Amino acid sequence: MRALLQTVGLAVAWPGQPPVLSGLDLALGPGERVGLVGPNGSGKSTLLLSLAGVLPAAAGAVHLGGAPVRAGVFNPAVGLVFQHAEDQLFCPTLADDVAFGPRNLGLAGAALEARVAEALTVCGLSELGERPVHRLSGGEKRRACIAGVLAMRPRLMLLDEPSAALDLRSRRRLIRLLAGLDQTLMVASHDLDLILELCPRVILIDAGRIRADGPAREILGDAALMAAHGQEVPPALARSRVAGWPRERAIAGGAA
Amino acid sequence: MAEPAGLLPGDPRARLAMALILAFGFAAVGQVGTVPALLALALILALVAGQPARLLRGLRGPLVLAAAFVLILPLVSGATVLWQAGPLRLRAEGLEAGLLIAGRLLAIVTVTLTLLATLPAHRLAAALRGLGSPALLADLLLLTLRYLDEVRGEILRARLARRLRGGGAGWRDLPGHGAMLALALIRSQRRAENIWAAMRLRGHAAGLAVPPPPLGASDRAGIAVAAGLAGLLLLMDRVA
Structure with a gap:
C-alpha cells in the first residue's frame, strides 16, 4: 500500500533552540487512523504543526500523496484541528466559520452552501449554523472546528487533543464522529482510552523521537514501555487484563 | 451578504465606500451653519437603516465627547465674550468651534455606525480588499x-x-x-x-477564492447618492 503521508528524517526546531523533533521516519496509509501519544513536551503538537506545513522542517522532508509539504504554502489536502477551539473559530457565526475554508477554495453560491450544510450535518451541528461561535458549548466548539476542516475535504486530518475538556457525552459523540470519517487521521492525545477506541495503530514519541510504533493494544498495554516514557496503561486495557485473569486466581485474589 | 439594514446597500464594499465618502465630506465642512444639515442627513440615513437602538448604544461615548467639546471650548477659547458670570466667560469663537467639532463628530460616528456596525470584521476586511x-x-x-x-x-x-x-x-x-x-x-x-x-x-490569502462580483445597480446607486450628498453639503458650506 502506498503511503499517503511520509516523513523522512524529519527534524523541527524553533529558532535558536535545539530540535524539538529529530530523525522522524513515519508513514501513514490512506484511511489509516493513528494515535500519537507521549508525555507533555514530547513534541506531539510540534509534529502536527510540521505535518500541516505550519512549521518548517529543519532537516528531512514531509510528503503528502507523493508531493512535498512546504511550510507556509496552502495545502487543502491536510487539515489541522487545533488543541484550543478558540484558536480556530474566528468568524461570527458557525456557518460563516465553516464556509471560510471552502470559500477560499473558490466555492461560492449553492456549491458553497451545500458544502457547509454537509459538514455541519456530519458533525451533528446542522441546527446551529446561525449561532454565534462564542455561544457554542465546549463540545459544539470542538465539533465546529472539525466541521470547518472537514468542509475543505482534506485527505489527512490532524487532531491535537480533540477530547480535552469535554464531558463524557461530548467525548462519546466526538469519538462516534471521528470513527465515522473516511479521512486518514492522526490524533495526538493524552486520552489513551479514546486512542485505544479510535486508532488501531499508535506512535509513542518522547523527547522528540519515535519510541514505539505498532498496534495500539500492544503498545498501550506494555506497562514497562509506557512507564519508561511517563505514561500509564489506559484504564480500559488494565480492566480487560484483570477481567481476563484465570478464574481461580481472580476468585482467590477476591477472597484474599 | 451583510446583515440587512433597511434600505442600505447589501454589499459591504458599497457601504464602506459610502461611509468613507460621507465621512470625508462631513470632515470638510467648515461653517457652523452647515451643521444642522449635516446632522439631519446623518439622522435620515440612520432612520433609513432602521436600527435606532443599536445606533443609540454606539453613540453613548461620542455623545459624552461631543458634550465635552461644546461645554469646555466656549469657556477656554476665543475673544468675543457672549455672557459672563464671575470668572466664567462664554466666548463666541469657542462656542462655534465646539458646535462644529461636536456636529462633525456625531455625524461621522452616526454614518459610520449606520453603515458599518452591522458588518462582521472579516467582511469589512474583505470589503477593504475589494476596494483595492x-x-x-x-x-x-x-x-x-x-x-x-x-x-x-x-x-x-x-x-x-x-x-x-x-x-x-x-x-x-x-x-x-x-x-x-x-x-x-x-x-x-x-x-x-x-x-x-x-x-x-484554511486558505486565507492563498488567492484561490472567487473574486467578488461587480457591484450591483443598487450598490452603485448608493455610492452615487452618498457622493452627491457629500458634494451638496460642501457646496452649501462654501455658499454659507
Missing part, C-alpha cells in the same frame, strides 16, 4: 480586532484570577497590574499567531 486596498492592510485590520478582543479577555481572566487569590484591585499594586498586562499581551500574541496559522491553513 493592500491585502496586508486588510489582514492587519482583521487581526488587530481579533487581537484586541483576545487581550481584553486575557486581562479580564487575569484580573479575576488575581482577585480570587486575594490580589488588590486598586492602583496601589501597579507592578502587579503591569505584570498581569504583560502576561496578557504575551498570551494574546500566541493566540493571535495560532489564529493566523488556522486562517492560513
Whole structure:
C-alpha cells in the first residue's frame, strides 16, 4: 500500500533552540487512523504543526500523496484541528466559520452552501449554523472546528487533543464522529482510552523521537514501555487484563 | 451578504465606500451653519437603516465627547465674550468651534455606525480588499480586532484570577497590574499567531477564492447618492 503521508528524517526546531523533533521516519496509509501519544513536551503538537506545513522542517522532508509539504504554502489536502477551539473559530457565526475554508477554495453560491450544510450535518451541528461561535458549548466548539476542516475535504486530518475538556457525552459523540470519517487521521492525545477506541495503530514519541510504533493494544498495554516514557496503561486495557485473569486466581485474589 | 439594514446597500464594499465618502465630506465642512444639515442627513440615513437602538448604544461615548467639546471650548477659547458670570466667560469663537467639532463628530460616528456596525470584521476586511486596498492592510485590520478582543479577555481572566487569590484591585499594586498586562499581551500574541496559522491553513490569502462580483445597480446607486450628498453639503458650506 502506498503511503499517503511520509516523513523522512524529519527534524523541527524553533529558532535558536535545539530540535524539538529529530530523525522522524513515519508513514501513514490512506484511511489509516493513528494515535500519537507521549508525555507533555514530547513534541506531539510540534509534529502536527510540521505535518500541516505550519512549521518548517529543519532537516528531512514531509510528503503528502507523493508531493512535498512546504511550510507556509496552502495545502487543502491536510487539515489541522487545533488543541484550543478558540484558536480556530474566528468568524461570527458557525456557518460563516465553516464556509471560510471552502470559500477560499473558490466555492461560492449553492456549491458553497451545500458544502457547509454537509459538514455541519456530519458533525451533528446542522441546527446551529446561525449561532454565534462564542455561544457554542465546549463540545459544539470542538465539533465546529472539525466541521470547518472537514468542509475543505482534506485527505489527512490532524487532531491535537480533540477530547480535552469535554464531558463524557461530548467525548462519546466526538469519538462516534471521528470513527465515522473516511479521512486518514492522526490524533495526538493524552486520552489513551479514546486512542485505544479510535486508532488501531499508535506512535509513542518522547523527547522528540519515535519510541514505539505498532498496534495500539500492544503498545498501550506494555506497562514497562509506557512507564519508561511517563505514561500509564489506559484504564480500559488494565480492566480487560484483570477481567481476563484465570478464574481461580481472580476468585482467590477476591477472597484474599 | 451583510446583515440587512433597511434600505442600505447589501454589499459591504458599497457601504464602506459610502461611509468613507460621507465621512470625508462631513470632515470638510467648515461653517457652523452647515451643521444642522449635516446632522439631519446623518439622522435620515440612520432612520433609513432602521436600527435606532443599536445606533443609540454606539453613540453613548461620542455623545459624552461631543458634550465635552461644546461645554469646555466656549469657556477656554476665543475673544468675543457672549455672557459672563464671575470668572466664567462664554466666548463666541469657542462656542462655534465646539458646535462644529461636536456636529462633525456625531455625524461621522452616526454614518459610520449606520453603515458599518452591522458588518462582521472579516467582511469589512474583505470589503477593504475589494476596494483595492493592500491585502496586508486588510489582514492587519482583521487581526488587530481579533487581537484586541483576545487581550481584553486575557486581562479580564487575569484580573479575576488575581482577585480570587486575594490580589488588590486598586492602583496601589501597579507592578502587579503591569505584570498581569504583560502576561496578557504575551498570551494574546500566541493566540493571535495560532489564529493566523488556522486562517492560513484554511486558505486565507492563498488567492484561490472567487473574486467578488461587480457591484450591483443598487450598490452603485448608493455610492452615487452618498457622493452627491457629500458634494451638496460642501457646496452649501462654501455658499454659507
